[in-house]
Structure formats: C-alpha cells, structure tokens
Amino acid sequence: MLPSIRQLAKDLRISVITTKRAYDELEQDGFVYTVAGKGSYVAAKNTGIIREGQLKEIEEHMREILRLAPACELTGDDLQEQFRVIIEEEYRT
Secondary structure (H helix, E strand, O other), X not given: XXXXXXXXXXXXXXXXXXXXXXXXXXXXXXXXXXXXXXXXXXXXXXXHXXXXXXXXXXXXXXXXXXXXXXXXXXXXXXXXXXXXXXXXHHHXX
16 A cells, blocks of 8 residues: 555655645556545556556667667678677577
8 A cells, every 4th residue: 555645745745736646647557546535556567558668668779779880880680690699698698
C-alpha cells in the first residue's frame, strides 16, 4: 500500500494537489490503483508499458549507431556482422 496523498505531501513537503496529480497520473498509466476508503496500491507489473519504453530506448541507440557508421565507412552488412559478434560474445559468458 502506498502512503496516503496527505501523508506523502507532508513527508515530501509539497502540495497535496501536486501529490494528487502524481497519483492520478500513475493510476492513468496503470502503475497504481485506488480503492475508495482503503488507499492506493501498486498495480501488478505492467510489462507492456515497460517493454515499450525499453524498445524505444534501444531504437534510439540503434539510430545513433546508424548516424556514426558512415564516418567509419561501415555498411549495413558490416553493422549486422559486428552485432552478431557482440551477441556471440555476450551469450558465451
């Protein structure tokens, strides 16, 4: 169970309104749920949202690699081969 909105606001020395907004956003995003008269609880892990964020981060890194590759005269095939080598090294250990 999460602390009450009032208690968290007091502990953090911030506005109750700010805390309420944060709880509302967390609930909207599926990270918490609220039971009237009982309080707020952490929701079961929403793996879809987490995975989506991780995939976006991976894509950003891949795009950065593509921006850097021409300076080293690397082709798409070169990058794929390099990636295969790295995967083999990582999974060997």
